[in-house]
Amino acid sequence: MRLFWKELRECARTLPLAFVVFALVWWFLLPSRSVYGGQFDINSANAAALLGCVYSLLLGVLQAWPLQRIDVRGWLFSQPVSRRRVYWTQTLAAVVVYMAAMIVPYCVTYWYLRTYLPAMSPIEPNAFLAAGVAYLYGFIMHPAAIWMLSRPAKWVGSKSFTLALPIGIFMLPMAAIYTPFTWLFTSALLLLGIVGTVSIFGVAEDAFTASANMPPRWRSDTLASRWLRRSGAVATTIAVVIAVWTACGVIVSLAESILRSPETHNDGAYHAYRFQPDGDIARVKIKSEYDPKIGTLEKILAAYELPATNDLAEAKALRKVADDSQPNTDQEYLQTLREGHFLRDINYPVPFRLFGQIEEHNETASSDGVVWYRHADGYVLGYVHDYNNSREPLLRKVMDRSGLGSTNVPFGRSHVAQLPLHSLTGFSIAQHTYLFDNEGVYDYDSANQKLDVLLEQPIDSAAIFERLGGHGWTLYTRDGLTVSLFDVLPVDETTALPESPTGLPIGFTPELLWAKTKLVLRQTIELPASTFEWADLPKNWSQAEIVDLGNDSFQLVQWRSRVGMKTLRINDSGVIADSEKTYVWPRVRPAPLSSQIPVVLVPPVLAAISIGFGIWQATFGSPDTVTTTVEWILAFTLLLIHAGWAWWLTRWACLHRNLNDKHTLTWKLVSLALGIVVPAIVLCVHERVAVQVCLECENRIRVDELACSACGASHAETPPLGIEIMAR
């Protein structure tokens, strides 16, 4: 127990610095958690991984570095305590300090920030799962540091090289988490990572207990340490299982490709919805292909027309016929498609296009509704919507802004899509609805299925209010710095506009649901140029609000998430009475975490993995993925030459290090997989040992061998000098 306290106190000397650093990191990260939960997960995981690696490495170095001095080592190792116990005591002490460095600053920072961050949500275990796992995994650098410092080697050689292995092992689960591989590959990476982690602890313990500045221990039958052998057996078993699994998959896929007909063969195609050139929509069967000159292309295999009927039941029935499988209409998938290169399909003459932004969705009592889509050329399309199959269009209705109703005829192509179509008021099939986009404001008469243009002018944003300042129903529009206020008046002047009923919650707004209205320009206000500018902040405001202040003024509030808000109070004369800047939270700019070690190190590791996977696929993949070209043959030839070269260099390196036949063969086999880096590894890992020439057979033998391995002759002892005085 005293030994534990000694180690704990030595580790705890780093805690003040760790507390400060960790608290600063949480200080930057925690505010974002109240707004962007998902983003917090990623940022905190990255930060935890980086901090964990650095801090555990520091702890390991602080514990093992003093033992580089042999008097320190002699004092510690001459005590009647096993070196294994010393190692695990050090590890346990480091774990305690390591966890304290994580938890204490978090709790303190959380408690402090909570005093003025009312938006902070309570601790959610899920939010910290990724960070916790990453942080725990970062402790792998502690045994790595001890292993590195316990190894009898030179810093420029295998001592520094030792650190590469734990980093690689650390990267395995990180790569599995951050990259979208198949589940089999991900599982393999995670398993190998776990095995590697356990191995590192074992190897570090072994190196620590044997830290006696000794020659290489693999000179006899101990090829590697006991733990390494165990973990190697586990890893080999996993590799064999994966290899068998993969081989079975290859065999099955080959059999399928031979036995099954092309129609039933799953060729990787998928279904989606695309616009046709005339603005109509179709369900298409697509297969993505890669063109080295252009990128990913969509090859349209088949197209299905959607049912043109107003009968929802009929539409549902027809859709079942048209559908082979459910198309992936998930929002994330749509986003991916938008950012893709599918619009550059050159293999198909008809340029199908992607769905536009989904603008508004309102359910009705029958669970059916309307979804507004916007075409890139300006078409505005309305679809009857099946609520139970979100965003699955069943019927199509084409609306235009000419006031002619549903014509199925697209209107002018001059429309430039910038602002999505928005609804200004509540939306229902049986009501009048105010809509706007960046070209104007429209009245959608859902009863007659007509779209009337109320106002044509450029619009950046718009809103409608029952009351604004000292006026009644008001339409607010803004184009750049120009704000226009319109009175909303009934076309039939004898009819009064509705008012908010009394006794209802504040903020309730009645809907314009009864008759047609008209807009009369009341006032135009020029905002100052600095309205949307803050010198020290980006300009991309995320939200804007209009707040009615009562009889004589209203507020224009622009606010940006996580930063603050800017408020302009505008009176009825259109004069800006005052302005105010408010920071929601302390003005602490979030630290950029993009340049983290995992981000830097993952790409080369993944590149190596992908190259290996590519070689594997090119060699063992299904026949239709292999294209035998001159380039491929040349590459394969170079691969063989490279392997031969690596084999020969490895043989030379093993001879130089005087390794025995078993280890030489092992390294040669490794060189076939890893290439010419292996000779360098051999020279780094194996220490240069003094050799002597056997007097009998003149073979070179290591000085730590008692007899010549070739002829069995014993070493000649140093001849006596004749002056020895030994006890008789």
Added chain:
Amino acid sequence: MIADLPTAIHTQDLTRYFHQHRVVDGLNFAVPTGRVTALLGLNGAGKTTAIRMIMGLVCPTRGHATVLGQNSQQMPPEHLARIGYLVEGHYLPGWMRVSEIESLCRDIQPRWDHHRFAQIVEHFAIDRRQRCGQISRGQRAGVSLASVLAADPELLILDDPALGLDPVSRRALNETLLEFIAVNEAESTQATPRTVLLSTHHLDDVERIADDVAVMIDGRLLVHTDLADFQLRVSRFEIQFTGESISDETTEIVRRQVSGLVEIRPIGNRLQICVADAADDLADRLANVTGGDIEMIATTLSDRVIAYLSLQRSSRFDHPLPSHVHSEPTRS
């Protein structure tokens, strides 16, 4: 004689290379149980490396060492508890207080003697509340010695315990050691008597404390016997010549004629030689060959040891790696 005694430490062909340099060369060494053996040698002779191999802190390149019947590379904690090892330089964690050192040792040593620790600490006038990094070197040596002796070891290995100590501290250390040995002889409850292996440069300490002496030169053990035997078998002669100086030819004749020649020193018209296991008729033969007057002179233990130690610095005893040993080619 020590060759017949049971041994606490036994080494067989103990050899250690540091890279291409052979630091300990085929050490065959046996420390008898119950005796104090002084291991002597110049700096770099290989004493500390040999002790570290004996303690399992350095792995031998070749050969092995046995300590209290156990291979030195595989000593379990209960075996280490029987060995007291005082490291060279008296390292102690500087941030720990003397009392904390005692607490730590008491926690891990099975036969901890608190009174002995307190007695030695008081002998060195050490305040237990002080941190080890703040006390003097002599006091640190006292704490180290106290922590080693209070563990009641069967085998005590002291690696240059007087290194860097002032005379007062050195005397205190010697007194403590002598007291421990005396207590050992008088009151020991151990089944086997205590053994001490002492590496030192102080020959007068050796005369006061040691029973046996071992001398290492350039990694090789040249002397290992008890003190009386050593003094008996190493002789020093002086040859008086008539001329004013001695020619190199005469010196070379002596070199060739005398077997076991350890040292030869021309001083004016006299030639002093130190011989190991001198033949009975050596004086007569030297007189016949050189024509000088031969006289055997009385010398101290220090003179004899120094004669051996001077071998390492003289050109006469120059034995680099034997010709059949090669090094790996050095890369730039």
